[in-house]
Amino acid sequence: MDQIPPALAWRKSSLSAQQDNCVEVADLPGGGRVVRDSKDPDGPWLSFSGSTWQMFVGGIKGGEFDGLGS
Template sequence: MVHYGNGVAADSIEAAAWVKAEASDPVGNCVEIARLDGGEVAFRNSRFPGGPALVFTRSEMAAFLDGARKGEFDRMTV
């Protein structure tokens, strides 16, 4: 099992199935995520698919999603 670190080139992550939110803007700009074999989750900018990816553990991802569901980050898009 391969573990990827933060800043890895997103296009070098083998077998990543990148997912983009249906709510992305009209030209497709969005954050894309992929679940990795080790259970981590990688994030990349859809405008730069080969650029760096941020990699988070399951617990980090769970904490982020919990905060997003509770609206803790809503002010980031204002």
Template sequence: MTNYYADASATGFAFKESSYSGGNDNCVEVATLTREGSCVRDSKDPSGPALAFDRAAHESFINAVAAGEFDFGLL
């Protein structure tokens, strides 16, 4: 399952910012979906798009990030 939501604020999901973000509104927020997985959005644009992933897809993404597969340097 991977779903796209054009307006994350309309989903009703409870998005949370990482405690490591420093509160600078420059991070990805995550909402945990019961049994289904999780949903992510950009903290700078809460009414912008969001993506929902099943547990396996999100875990695969986290592992790829940790392995440096998306290390494009500072943008």
């Protein structure tokens, strides 16, 4: 995918609404997701297939990433 489709509904976590160090996510047709830096909305972005996104979210919920960055 070379371009983000127009008119995506970008959102960020309500837990980070008052902070500047956030990422935003938008749904893609077919179940995928696009992620970008909220401070640089015109900058680079990452896209994920629906199955990859589901594995990532499952890993977060399952604690797979707990302790990273500490």
